[in-house]
Amino acid sequence: xxxxxxxxxxxxxxxxxxxxxxxxxxxxxxxxxxxxxxxxxxxxxxxxxxxxxxxxxxxxxxxxxxxxxxxxxxxxxxxxxxxxxxxxxxxxxxxxxxxxxxxxxxxxxxxxxxxxxxxxxxxxx
Numbered sequence: 001x002x003x004x005x006x007x008x009x010x011x012x013x014x015x016x017x018x019x020x021x022x023x024x025x026x027x028x029x030x031x032x033x034x035x036x037x038x039x040x041x042x043x044x045x046x047x048x049x050x051x052x053x054x055x056x057x058x059x060x061x062x063x064x065x066x067x068x069x070x071x072x073x074x075x076x077x078x079x080x081x082x083x084x085x086x087x088x089x090x091x092x093x094x095x096x097x098x099x100x101x102x103x104x105x106x107x108x109x110x111x112x113x114x115x116x117x118x119x120x121x122x123x124x125x
Contacts, residue, residue, distance in 0.1 A: 002026045002114040004096050009119035012086055016123070020081040022096030022116050030054045031100050034079040035112055036070060038092035038121075045095065047107035051079060059106055064090075086123045093118045 008020035022034065030053045039045040049070040050059045058070050069082045079096060095118045101111035 004116035
């Protein structure tokens with residue numbers, strides 16, 4: 001069992017920044033991938049970014065490349081999503097996720113068994 005607790009999020013103007021945190025506990029493993037997904041009303045949950053604990057490789061959706069950065073703090077078992085140059089279309093509920101998917105399915109929601117509670121990010125124009 002893995003527990004993921006998220007923090008951060010909120011309301012920001014376009015062009016602003018926010019940082020989301022996701023702290024893992026329970027049966028964590030250095031083999032895990034930590035993913036970030038987001039979901040807007042009426043839309044499917046979509047991949048945002050991911051990071052491999054072992055090695056620190058990162059992966060990003062094209063829509064956030066150059067604006068979002070995923071990082072980790074090993075001592076705190078925490079992954080961060082730094083979001084800069086936010087746009088109204090980034091408005092969504094953001095979720096962190098954990099599991100051990102291969103790179104080929106790292107952006108697939110169904111590859112992850114463990115999920116955080118979600119946090120709202122709203123970007124005003």
